[in-house]
Amino acid sequence: MPRIDPQKAVGVDVGLKNIVALSTGETTQYPRYYVQAEKKLAVAQRDLSRKKKGSNNRQKAKIKVSRLHEKVRNLRDEFLNKLSRKLVDSADLIIFENLDINYMLKNHHLAKHIQDHAWGKLIQFTQCKAAKAGKVVELVNARYTSLKCSRCGIIVPKTLADRVHLCPKCGLKIDRDFNASLNIRTLGLRGRASGDAGVSGSMKQEALSL
Numbered sequence: 653m654p655r656i657d658p659q660k661a662v663g664v665d666v667g668l669k670n671i672v673a674l675s676t677g678e679t680t681q682y683p684r685y686y687v688q689a690e691k692k693l694a695v696a697q698r699d700l701s702r703k704k705k706g707s708n709n710r711q712k713a714k715i716k717v718s719r720l721h722e723k724v725r726n727l728r729d730e731f732l733n734k735l736s737r738k739l740v741d742s743a744d745l746i747i748f749e750n751l752d753i754n755y756m757l758k759n760h761h762l763a764k765h766i767q768d769h770a771w772g773k774l775i776q777f778t779q780c781k782a783a784k785a786g787k788v789v790e791l792v793n794a795r796y797t798s799l800k801c802s803r804c805g806i807i808v809p810k811t812l813a814d815r816v817h818l819c820p821k822c823g824l825k826i827d828r829d830f831n832a833s834l835n836i837r838t839l840g841l842r843g844r845a846s847g848d849a850g851v852s853g854s855m856k857q858e859a860l861s862l
């Protein structure tokens with residue numbers, strides 16, 4: 653496997669508020685136009701559920717929902733294409749958590765898990781572009797990445813509501829997602845150094861294409 657300058661490795665933590673938090677300290681939020689389109693879709697879906705079965709109005713509502721669905725999907729893909737392009741351009745080694753693919757597939761048909769689909773797609777798009785650019789995507793075990801202190805390594809328990817990582821041992825105080833991205837980067841680099849390169853991209857690619 654090609655040798656990679658650790659300076660050119662980036663750890664990526666995916667999330668709900670910020671779609672990505674990077675080990676460089678940068679974050680990217682879901683664009684507003686996308687969030688708004690998603691809300692519109694949710695409203696249209698609610699409308700549809702209230703229409704009488706077999707009615708003309710229900711037919712119209714159905715068409716509206718499917719149009720909005722397509723719009724959301726297009727906006728999402730467009731945004732994820734840009735974001736994955738940025739990731740691949742900025743680093744030689746891009747490290748993500750290996751998301752629980754079984755969980756994602758189980759919830760495939762639930763609209764509220766639309767965010768999970770965005771994560772899977774982001775990884776898939778990044779793998780695609782990285783392969784073309786001769787760069788590498790690693791997936792690492794996601795266990796403890798948000799709990800572990802990225803500086804001293806102790807486990808610092810937190811709930812989902814705790815947005816800040818504050819280490820009682822070494823005093824490190826940083827955003828929780830930033831802390832996670834640093835752990836993800838460390839795991840990815842360690843995995844490559846030991847020859848255990850985690851889950852290979854191509855193997856999981858199919859499962860991720862939701």
Ligand SMILES: [Zn+2]
Pocket residue numbers: 801802803804805806819820821822823824
């Ligand atoms: Zn610490």
